[in-house]
Amino acid sequence: MQRIVVLAGGIGGARFLRGLKSAVPDADITVIGNTGDDIHLFGLKVCPDLDTVMYTLGGGIHEEQGWGRAGESFAVKEELAAYGVGPEWFGLGDRDFATHIVRTQMLGAGYPLSAVTEALCARWQPGVRLLPMSDDRVETHVMIDDPDGEDGARKAVHFQEYWVRLRAGVPAHAIVPVGAEQAKPAPGVLEAVAAADVILFPPSNPVVSIGTVLAVPGIREAVAGASAPVVGLSPIVGGSPVRGMADKVLAAVGVESTAAAVARHYGSGLLDGWLVDTVDAGAVAEVEAAGIPCRSVPLMMTDTQATAAMAAQALALAEEVRA
Numbered sequence: 001m002q003r004i005v006v007l008a009g010g011i012g013g014a015r016f017l018r019g020l021k022s023a024v025p026d027a028d029i030t031v032i033g034n035t036g037d038d039i040h041l042f043g044l045k046v047c048p049d050l051d052t053v054m055y056t057l058g059g060g061i062h063e064e065q066g067w068g069r070a071g072e073s074f075a076v077k078e079e080l081a082a083y084g085v086g087p088e089w090f091g092l093g094d095r096d097f098a099t100h101i102v103r104t105q106m107l108g109a110g111y112p113l114s115a116v117t118e119a120l121c122a123r124w125q126p127g128v129r130l131l132p133m134s135d136d137r138v139e140t141h142v143m144i145d146d147p148d149g150e151d152g153a154r155k156a157v158h159f160q161e162y163w164v165r166l167r168a169g170v171p172a173h174a175i176v177p178v179g180a181e182q183a184k185p186a187p188g189v190l191e192a193v194a195a196a197d198v199i200l201f202p203p204s205n206p207v208v209s210i211g212t213v214l215a216v217p218g219i220r221e222a223v224a225g226a227s228a229p230v231v232g233l234s235p236i237v238g239g240s241p242v243r244g245m246a247d248k249v250l251a252a253v254g255v256e257s258t259a260a261a262v263a264r265h266y267g268s269g270l271l272d273g274w275l276v277d278t279v280d281a282g283a284v285a286e287v288e289a290a291g292i293p294c295r296s297v298p299l300m301m302t303d304t305q306a307t308a309a310m311a312a313q314a315l316a317l318a319e320e321v322r323a
């Protein structure tokens with residue numbers, strides 16, 4: 001059985017995984033999920049990217065939105081707001097609250113996040129092994145201008161505040177995965193990478209999703225040193241992100257929003273292959289000049305069939321470059 005390891009963020013990663021499962025239903029898939037987006041709210045631990053993967057593959061996702069639960073209601077949020085307890089800008093629904101209550105209860109009882117995630121997945125049966133990148137707390141913060149400070153003053157805000165409240169509408173000067181340096185890969189992460197036949201980077205955010213997973217000491221080294229080919233799919237098509245606001249955070253780390261620049265950002269030390277969309281066919285030569293075999297194929301995840309075709313192309317490129 002083919003063992004595939006996927007480093008994933010939220011919506012893009014989850015939708016890619018749905019296509020991958022459809023392309024290779026018998027594969028043994030391990031997902032290493034970003035937990036830098038995690039946030040503590042109302043005394044609860046919320047893990048947006050893990051939940052997005054779990055709900056999407058388990059059939060519980062709000063399809064149009066891409067995050068949160070289908071058929072959601074917001075009574076708890078409304079009641080909290082009536083007490084003047086916020087933040088109101090983060091949309092936690094009643095069904096979703098239950099997940100965070102169970103998670104927080106188990107964490108409080110001493111279970112590590114990896115065990116809690118496994119327990120939550122026992123209900124959702126996502127058909128992949130979903131591992132958090134780490135059991136240790138990592139929180140992505142974004143440095144923005146402080147409008148209340150002295151001229152030129154800056155402040156750090158939680159990634160969710162930058163993303164959801166501010167809609168990435170203010171300049172991001174730096175992205176800081178707080179706690180990453182001290183974090184250890186969760187149990188099973190390094191083992192899965194070492195045992196993989198193929199490692200894939202879906203078209204997830206290269207900075208705040210895959211970049212955060214790679215920021216956990218040991219993970220980047222394990223991926224770079226793995227015997228399996230590593231193939232990525234560009235999240236940038238025709239100079240802008242397929243979805244989300246990847247361009248804003250790419251700018252913060254000094255990377256241009258092009259398919260080729262993102263490939264160079266990962267680098268040939270990490271990537272053994274890179275897929276760009278057909279509209280970026282002109283970038284293939286540039287990526288190959290950087291030492292990364294590259295092909296142009298349709299990369300729009302319009303439906304599961306189109307996404308499965310993308311996943312199949314990534315696996316085909318992995319076979320082609322396999323030493």
Ligand SMILES: O=c1nc2n(C[C@H](O)[C@H](O)[C@H](O)CO)c3cc(O)ccc3cc-2c(=O)[nH]1
Binds near residue numbers: 046160
């Ligand atoms: O744009 C939004 N995204 C929301 N997201 C998505 C999330 O902010 C980001 O898309 C990811 O963290 C980026 O991967 C949620 C995800 C959850 O699992 C739970 C609650 C939310 C709430 C919001 C929200 O209110 N607005």
